[in-house]
Amino acid sequence: MYAETRLATNTPGLPARLPLAAALLWLGALAASASPWLAELDPAALISAFWTYNSHDYTSVLAHFSWAPRVSVAILIGCGLGLAGAVTQQVLGNPLASPTTLGVEAGGQFGVTIATLFAPAVLAFSPDLAAVAGGLLAIFLVIALTWRLGFSPVTVILAGLVITFFMGALNMAFLLLKGEWLGNLFIWGAGSLVQNNWTPFMDLWPRVLVLALALVLLMRPLQLLQLGQASASSLGARVGMIRMLALFLVVLMSATVVSRVGVVAFVGLAAPVLARLLGARNLVERLVWSTLFGGGLLLLADTLAHWASTWGDGSLVPTGTTTALIGGPIILLALQSFRNTHHMPGQDASPTGFIPIRRPAVVIGSVLLTLLLATFIVSMGWSPGLQEWSWTPLSQWDDAWVWRGPRMLAAILAGVSLGLAGTLIQRMTGNVMASPEMLGISGGAALVMVLIVLSGAEVGRAGQLTAATVGAAGALGLLILLARRHRFAGTQLLLGGLALYVFMDSGLRLVMASGGTVASKLLNWMYGATWLISESEALALLSLILLISLCLFTVIRPLTILPLGDTSASSLGLPVGRARLALLLLAALLTASATVVIGPLSFVGLIAPHLARVLGQHTVGRQMMVAALAGGLLLAVADYLSRIVVYPGQLPAGLLAALVGGLYFLWGLSRHGRS
Amino acid sequence: MSISILLRITAVLCLCVSATVATATTWQHEQGTLTLSETPKRVVALNWAATEALLLLGVTPVGVADKAGYSVWVKEPELPEAVPNIGTRVAPSLEAIAELKPDLIVTSSEMAPATDLLERIAPTYVISVYKKDSRPFSKAREMLLTLGEILDLEERAQAILTDIDHTLAAQRERLRRHGADDQPVALVNFLDDRHVRIYAPNGLYQTALNALGLTNAWPHAGNYWGFSVVGLEAIAAYPDSRIVVIEPTRPGLSEHLEDSPFWTYLPAVQRDEIYQVDAVWPFGGVFPVMRLASNLTDALIQGGTDNVR
Numbered sequence: 001m002y003a004e005t006r007l008a009t010n011t012p013g014l015p016a017r018l019p020l021a022a023a024l025l026w027l028g029a030l031a032a033s034a035s036p037w038l039a040e041l042d043p044a045a046l047i048s049a050f051w052t053y054n055s056h057d058y059t060s061v062l063a064h065f066s067w068a069p070r071v072s073v074a075i076l077i078g079c080g081l082g083l084a085g086a087v088t089q090q091v092l093g094n095p096l097a098s099p100t101t102l103g104v105e106a107g108g109q110f111g112v113t114i115a116t117l118f119a120p121a122v123l124a125f126s127p128d129l130a131a132v133a134g135g136l137l138a139i140f141l142v143i144a145l146t147w148r149l150g151f152s153p154v155t156v157i158l159a160g161l162v163i164t165f166f167m168g169a170l171n172m173a174f175l176l177l178k179g180e181w182l183g184n185l186f187i188w189g190a191g192s193l194v195q196n197n198w199t200p201f202m203d204l205w206p207r208v209l210v211l212a213l214a215l216v217l218l219m220r221p222l223q224l225l226q227l228g229q230a231s232a233s234s235l236g237a238r239v240g241m242i243r244m245l246a247l248f249l250v251v252l253m254s255a256t257v258v259s260r261v262g263v264v265a266f267v268g269l270a271a272p273v274l275a276r277l278l279g280a281r282n283l284v285e286r287l288v289w290s291t292l293f294g295g296g297l298l299l300l301a302d303t304l305a306h307w308a309s310t311w312g313d314g315s316l317v318p319t320g321t322t323t324a325l326i327g328g329p330i331i332l333l334a335l336q337s338f339r340n341t342h343h344m345p346g347q348d349a350s351p352t353g354f355i356p357i358r359r360p361a362v363v364i365g366s367v368l369l370t371l372l373l374a375t376f377i378v379s380m381g382w383s384p385g386l387q388e389w390s391w392t393p394l395s396q397w398d399d400a401w402v403w404r405g406p407r408m409l410a411a412i413l414a415g416v417s418l419g420l421a422g423t424l425i426q427r428m429t430g431n432v433m434a435s436p437e438m439l440g441i442s443g444g445a446a447l448v449m450v451l452i453v454l455s456g457a458e459v460g461r462a463g464q465l466t467a468a469t470v471g472a473a474g475a476l477g478l479l480i481l482l483a484r485r486h487r488f489a490g491t492q493l494l495l496g497g498l499a500l501y502v503f504m505d506s507g508l509r510l511v512m513a514s515g516g517t518v519a520s521k522l523l524n525w526m527y528g529a530t531w532l533i534s535e536s537e538a539l540a541l542l543s544l545i546l547l548i549s550l551c552l553f554t555v556i557r558p559l560t561i562l563p564l565g566d567t568s569a570s571s572l573g574l575p576v577g578r579a580r581l582a583l584l585l586l587a588a589l590l591t592a593s594a595t596v597v598i599g600p601l602s603f604v605g606l607i608a609p610h611l612a613r614v615l616g617q618h619t620v621g622r623q624m625m626v627a628a629l630a631g632g633l634l635l636a637v638a639d640y641l642s643r644i645v646v647y648p649g650q651l652p653a654g655l656l657a658a659l660v661g662g663l664y665f666l667w668g669l670s671r672h673g674r675s
Numbered sequence: 676m677s678i679s680i681l682l683r684i685t686a687v688l689c690l691c692v693s694a695t696v697a698t699a700t701t702w703q704h705e706q707g708t709l710t711l712s713e714t715p716k717r718v719v720a721l722n723w724a725a726t727e728a729l730l731l732l733g734v735t736p737v738g739v740a741d742k743a744g745y746s747v748w749v750k751e752p753e754l755p756e757a758v759p760n761i762g763t764r765v766a767p768s769l770e771a772i773a774e775l776k777p778d779l780i781v782t783s784s785e786m787a788p789a790t791d792l793l794e795r796i797a798p799t800y801v802i803s804v805y806k807k808d809s810r811p812f813s814k815a816r817e818m819l820l821t822l823g824e825i826l827d828l829e830e831r832a833q834a835i836l837t838d839i840d841h842t843l844a845a846q847r848e849r850l851r852r853h854g855a856d857d858q859p860v861a862l863v864n865f866l867d868d869r870h871v872r873i874y875a876p877n878g879l880y881q882t883a884l885n886a887l888g889l890t891n892a893w894p895h896a897g898n899y900w901g902f903s904v905v906g907l908e909a910i911a912a913y914p915d916s917r918i919v920v921i922e923p924t925r926p927g928l929s930e931h932l933e934d935s936p937f938w939t940y941l942p943a944v945q946r947d948e949i950y951q952v953d954a955v956w957p958f959g960g961v962f963p964v965m966r967l968a969s970n971l972t973d974a975l976i977q978g979g980t981d982n983v984r
Contacts, residue, residue, distance in 0.1 A: 058914070058940060065937035066908040124927045187870050187904065194869045194906030196937040313895035315903035316870065386759050386774055402795065403770040524765045531766060532788045648762040648771035
């Protein structure tokens with residue numbers, strides 16, 4: 001764990017740049033926030049806006065009821081999220097952990113979505129209740145899934161990630177089907193700190209204060225955690241209980257805070273990273289400075305969002321957009337300075353420490369092929385009509401192929417390429433959490449697409465394809481540039497990918513806040529609208545994938561050798577840098593072709609290789625083959641379901657893949673616990 | 676306007692030619708050419724603006740996208756219960772459309788990636804009332820007139836537009852007589868208690884404001900649907916304006932606003948100039964303009980209050 005290595009280098013003095021940076025951040029943010037008002041109010045009147053107003057001067061009323069509560073809420077929430085983030089990182093022993101990693105935000109949003117649709121009275125009664133319940137549901141699932149596995153940091157993160165995907169996909173399903181009814185949720189999901197009253201702040205501050213105090217009381221046991229699980233246990237600390245209590249408080253904090261203003265996620269990640277970068281060494285320092293940086297960062301981000309709104313056409317720029325824009329560079333900064341590569345979760349062992357028994361690849365392969373064939377037949381034949389369900393007679397399959405065939409073929413191919421790409425990347429980085437989604441290659445493709453939607457340009461199918469390819473290549477280029485100095489090591493790649501994802505996310509939030517209909521269109525693509533695929537496109541994709549698969553035969557040896565470590569690989573005669581570059585290019589190409597079809601957010605690339613491992617395929621070649629088949633099967637089923645479940649409506653297939661895959665993953669994880 | 680006149684002349688010329696030659700008629704549209712040898716009978720509409728235009732012309736579509744939503748959000752003109760739904764507006768089911776065996780599909784360029792697939796099912800007419808830099812009302816007029824030509828109902832289309840023009844002129848006259856047309860108005864839709872959609876000068880509603888001789892308080896262009904999402908405090912920058920709240924509003928909104936001096940000190944609230952009008956679908960065709968104009972005139976003449984209801 002990284003905490004132990006940091007403890008060893010502990011120095012008594014506090015680096016001077018820490019308070020300096022915090023002071024600069026706060027003063028800069030406050031000054032920037034106040035500056036537009038100084039033209040109309042003198043500084044004394046503006047400061048007094050925090051407690052009073054002059055009812056004869058509407059500017060003063062506005063400052064007291066709009067500006068001052070907004071500043072206060074930003075600081076309060078920023079501090080709360082910063083503290084929660086620091087605690088989360090401590091508990092999970094992972095520099096990438098944040099409340100987001102535990103699925104809290106996705107859970108909270110899920111709760112609010114359900115409440116808006118089915119129980120608006122709950123929302124009117126208390127806006128927190130639904131969000132907290134959703135956040136707790138998410139964390140409960142994470143805990144329940146990881147309980148038997150000793151609650152290890154790696155597993156918790158993995159489970160949290162899957163829960164995030166799963167609940168995020170559920171949210172999206174509701175938004176897509178009921179978009180008109182959920183207009184306000186688009187804003188909520190984007191995070192806006194706009195205020196016109198002191199009530200939200202007055203509601204929030206006692207809760208945040210109580211939760212913060214409770215977290216501070218956990219400081220001492222948390223410090224024990226720094227010694228590592230074994231030593232802490234021997235000192236009599238009940239590690240599991242402490243972790244759970246701390247996480248529970250973190251959930252309460254994030255969900256409470258976020259229920260009022262929406263998802264302003266990256267503060268909880270960026271603040272602790274910044275504090276550590278600037279030299280906060282021990283736990284107390286990290287907690288204190290993360291809290292302070294959180295407040296300053298969110299105020300700065302919110303001010304930038306406000307400025308952007310007034311500079312543009314007055315249209316709201318949500319604060320979630322700017323927090324993501326600030327979060328991205330900070331993660332990139334972190335990327336440059338984290339020298340140790342051994343902190344990454346997933347690198348030490350398989351996620352569960354459980355090695356499934358080997359099974360013959362031929363048997364598994366033919367079972368999967370049979371299932372795929374069965375899916376094909378059912379998908380072609382058994383379908384809902386406007387009146388009733390019916391079997392399409394074989395003689396009419398020609399006609400049916402036009403509507404059902406190409407999309408299914410493309411979905412299968414996308415699954416195959418994601419399975420291959422996922423295996424490639426996991427083998428390459430030696431990290432079971434790595435996947436095209438997490439490396440940001442799909443995120444890069446999506447980013448370009450978001451920009452196109454933002455610009456309002458109309459693009460055809462070819463345009464979409466080109467845009468996605470350009471985006472994926474751009475993301476890849478950036479990754480290579482960033483990772484070259486680290487010799488393409490796993491951690492840096494993942495961090496870089498995360499930063500890319502953050503940028504994409506900021507664009508997505510902006511689109512979501514700007515209006516329901518545009519957002520629905522974008523979300524549809526983001527989650528993979530297979531229905532748009534024509535026969536020629538599907539066939540082109542088929543030949544592309546076949547071509548790449550041939551190339552893959554040449555990379556089996558490097559893939560087997562690379563995880564042994566750079567030194568061993570070099571001594572075995574492998575040009576490490578060049579081999580990694582070639583693998584990266586192949587993975588990017590595979591990802592780009594899948595992203596065009598299925599969108600960037602299905603997590604088939606994460607699941608299929610894992611499934612292959614669970615099915616007992618350990619050597620590179622076998623894992624790739626089985627992962628490809630499993631990925632194809634997963635998306636074939638998803639495509640069929642997407643067409644039939646809400647017929648004549650349809651859900652994007654990528655979204656269903658996330659749901660189907662998520663269920664599988666949760667089931668698999670809990671099953672490991674038992675055995 | 677001159678463009679649409681030109682288009683109408685061209686269309687009339689086309690018709691004359693077709694009448695003499697008596698072969699297939701063609702129309703240019705946003706993604707190619709539509710060629711029809713006879714008048715379509717079975718029409719499928721893939722968005723609500725097209726659905727509205729067809730219903731106005733007295734043609735009941737054989738299939739529409741997001742039927743349930745239409746009945747909740749657009750309401751008028753009323754859609755018969757028996758019309759089958761063919762999926763959502765962003766992702767209609769091609770198979771369901773094909774099953775209906777239509778002879779004309781009306782869609783917009785939002786469906787651009789699917790145009791080829793739609794063409795396989797039936798001749799497709801593409802017209803976008805809402806897209807970047809388009810003027811929704813003149814596009815909606817064009818759509819109504821062209822659909823009138825295609826479906827051989829030109830007189831009816833003309834009559835509808837004339838009727839709308841007359842209604843708008845009458846409402847303008849009513850407003851002027853009551854002296855209620857001099858002060859700018861801000862048209863808003865509450866999304867929650869902190870954010871509103873404000874309707875921008877490039878939207879469909881601006882046509883209603885122009886026709887009534889009213890000024891829009893909000894000067895900035897919105898997105899191509901013609902609105903901007905803004906924080907409620909953005910209204911405060913326009914102290915002279917009246918505020919027109921378009922329903923629906925969320926339960927509990929009026930209590931929340933009442934508690935906030937930000938709202939109660941707002942100049943428009945102090946002057947009792949908050950007006951509320953029935954829900955009107957802001958992203959439709961020509962019909963909502965007439966409805967909004969009538970509702971707005973009624974509300975403005977009736978007088979405002981100091982809060983939403």
